[in-house]
Amino acid sequence: MADGWTDRCRRTLINFLVYCPKETIFLKLVDASHVSKTVDALFKLLRDVVLFVGHENVVHVVTDNTANYVVARRLLESEFSRLYWSPCAVHCVNLMFQDIGKLEEVSETVSQASMITKYIYNHCHPLYLMRKFTGGREILRPAPTQFATNYIALQMKIVAMGFLYQAIYKVREEMVKRFQKRKRVVDSYLKILDTRWDSQLRKNLHVAGYWLNLAFRFNAEEFEKHKQTTSDLLDVIERYAYGDADLNSKLTSEMRIFKNAEQDFGR
Known part of the structure; x- marks a missing residue:
């Protein structure tokens, strides 16, 4: 598993980890600032990790889904014929929520929920009443980049990732079932789910x-x-x-x- 992130100095860092039934093991941290945008260098970095672990031991490689990773994946799969690659499932689901969040009716609801949250936390008495009647519970206030947390704040149920294939289809079935009499309303949501699932995540x-x-x-x-x-x-x-x-x-x-x-x- 390659987990890429950017630190405060704008360096591109990648954590390499190995998952097996016993435990998840940290391999190394790499400063990939000079290679992350170059396909050949990124491929070599991933290849070196596969060889270090032993290509016969690697079944599945999980990385980011940016264009350079997609091309590096093709090079990796062509050299190691038994190896599978897929983008991070959590990231893909997060992007589904991002796309859904752009729909007008959703963005309006999220905006109104945000306004209510700001009002409560900026006024002592409403905040006191909220904590009194919720047993001390707080409203989740998500960071602006974390699309999925908006839906937790609105108490929507989020799919568990344990059984991915079945979970995606279960969500789809439930959406169709709940909007049987308003099929045109759900079409845009189904299109988002199907596009991300078919083009990126279904392996x-x-x-x-x-x-x-x-x-x-x-x-x-x-x-x-x-x-x-x-x-x-x-x-x-x-x-x-x-x-x-x-x-x-x-x-x-x-x-x-x-x-x-x-x-x-x-x-």
Whole structure:
């Protein structure tokens, strides 16, 4: 995982971390001010980290989604054929909220909520009453750059990132369901969600995770809506096996055993 940020001296810094089932490990901090805007240099930096960890150990690389990272990703995937890349899921969801925040009806609501918040915190008696009737709770006052926190302040429910593929489609279904009689109202929201999801975030690796998730795979009603995910899982297996016919055969065979809950999978 490459987590880029800019410090007070305007230096571009990147934290490199490795996630595995045991724990998340910090690898190093790099001053990338001289390389972050140059595709070849950025590719070399990412390549060096992959080689340090061991390319056979790396399944998935997560980075920013700026144009230079997208090009560096293509170079990385072309050299390491088993490797998957995707942009940071939290960042993509945040951008969805940014796009939604630009819609007139949303920006007006957020603006009014902000005015109410400022009024309460600038007047002692309303602030006293608010804390009295909320048991001492405070209103969340978001930083201007954090788009998603506006929606927490308005008490909208934010998707948990644990089961990404299913979560996105669940949100979409809920939006359509709630606006059955006002479909034209929800269209602009669905377009934002679909555009970000389809162009940036939907990866075969996420779909494979859905297929292998016990909570969904053995829920017949749920899985019936996403039968096409089998094809995406096969794509992942073929990419991982990368010409190893024996490994490919073993993996596809275990798919069947898993799907039918046979042998130890039945336990």
